[in-house]
Amino acid sequence: MRKKKRKGRYPEGIKWKFLEHKGPVFAPPYEPLPENVKFYYDGKVMKLSTKAEEVATFFAKMLDHEYTTKEIFRKNFFKDWRKEMTSEEKSTITNLSKCDFTHMSQYFKAQSEARKQMSKEEKQKIKEENERLLKEYGYCVMDNHKERIANFKIEPPGLFRGRGNHPKMGMLKRRIMPEDIIINCSKDSKIPPPPPGHKWKEVRHDNKVTWLVSWTENIQGSIKYIMLNPSSRIKGEKDWQKYETARRLKKCVDKIRNQYREDWKSKEMKVRQRAVALYFIDKLALRAGNEKEEGETADTVGCCSLRVEHIKLHPELDGQEYVVEFDFLGKDSIRYYNKVPVEKRVFKNLQLFMENKQPEDDLFDRLNTSILNKHLQDLMEGLTAKVFRTYNASITLQQQLKELTNPDDNIPAKILSYNRANRAVAILCNHQRAPPKTFEKSMMNLQSKIDAKKEQLADARRELKSAKADAKVRRDEKSKKIEEQLMKLEVQATDREENKQIALGTSKLNYLDPRISVAWCKKWGIPIEKIYNKTQREKFAWAIDMAEEDYEF
């Protein structure tokens, strides 16, 4: 057993010495509907018990969503709803299609409309109440610091909406009570009192974990946590560590690549599969791909869980040799589609792995994430599959910035280059988004602004020509200013167009060593606010403090 290096400020696994907080904020209690808001069953008005009514409102609020038309959603919902009904209701309400929620739905729409129409004063009052809540419950003391809590509010009850084709969609997410809650804090802290008339499930003092509050959720039976904000010391140190691990990979990645290329020739099937999978993880930034329990979650895969049906082999395609066509649903049921030319040896191995298999069989039948990560651990301390994603993302950003930044460009053009470098990473990591609903319109708006600006510029130039000598200088300055504005708009249009289906946020927040961006900003005199918004600056405060313009990832 290798000795573990101490990474945090405390020895082996200790996360804090002192932790004090106020406990969670519970979801507001259910407020029954006014008498005049009716629910109809089989065309007749029916007054529901409070519990059944609450669950019905969850459905009514989603009525416009296509979720509620899906068979699985309806089936799951109806089953769970019936559990909340009185025996009388249960015997009457036997068919969801005979339930009419439209009046309830209209009521909620009117409510949300009314909320929008509220006066300034009313809105201000709500804002102040939120601020009070944040001030009271949104912070804790960990060791000597007051730290912001990420999610101090308990998730309210509602209907579960999984992503993609989720077998549990529509199930009732039950209300969390104090009796479900485990409080974690230090012994010598003021222990948060449970709400009057209630008890906590447990109060513990475990300083080997970072969470303040936990409970078990009823859909998957998994544990949910209240933890600190990314700006906190404990999250920041962990984040920094993550990038340091990726930088250590940089030092040995060539060796590791040579190793897995050798392993493609191994006489052991297990070793070959491991080597091909690692090649995909490295080259394509695929996720590890844990096995999942069938029927519990949407059918999605990562590298190790790829099935034969997810790839097609083309000995030749569009003039390229040995092309692998990937088509599968990854995390969040986001489609991964890519045609990739690979080395001949990889191609031959894939053919071998697919021999005598059905489409639904595992491609890497001798491999799983645990085997892979154990192997990686032997190659480098702290190395796991996801480190490759971090490493390849960050190194790509650094390379692209070097390549794309033009020293003579002005600031908006340099930022376009930055976004393009960021985009290269987002594409590598397959961070997609649905094109915004208003995308076309917003492009047209921008285009008309550009056209208007062009005309303005033409006017200014005409004036310049005809101006008398004494006015020339001033006129010339005016033209210059308009030119600059026009260029800014054009850059903005290009950036937006290129970003149509790409989401930059995820990579910026989770994969790109912030010191690369900070150094780039310093080097080119770009204000950091142009790259990171307030939240991001808070999260990356450690890097903004630390990185100089010559920082190398």
Added chain:
DNA sequence: ACACCAACTTAGCAAGGGCCCC
């Protein structure tokens, strides 16, 4: 070796809210 669990990171979407333009 495998199943299961706990803890933590990563993810996209929608509502909210602030800002810009008319």
Added chain:
DNA sequence: GGGGCCCTTGCTAAGTTGGTGT
């Protein structure tokens, strides 16, 4: 100063990883 647009933020689901027990 009102309306619409777009960015930010909140929300919470869905991953990865490592440990434990059998």
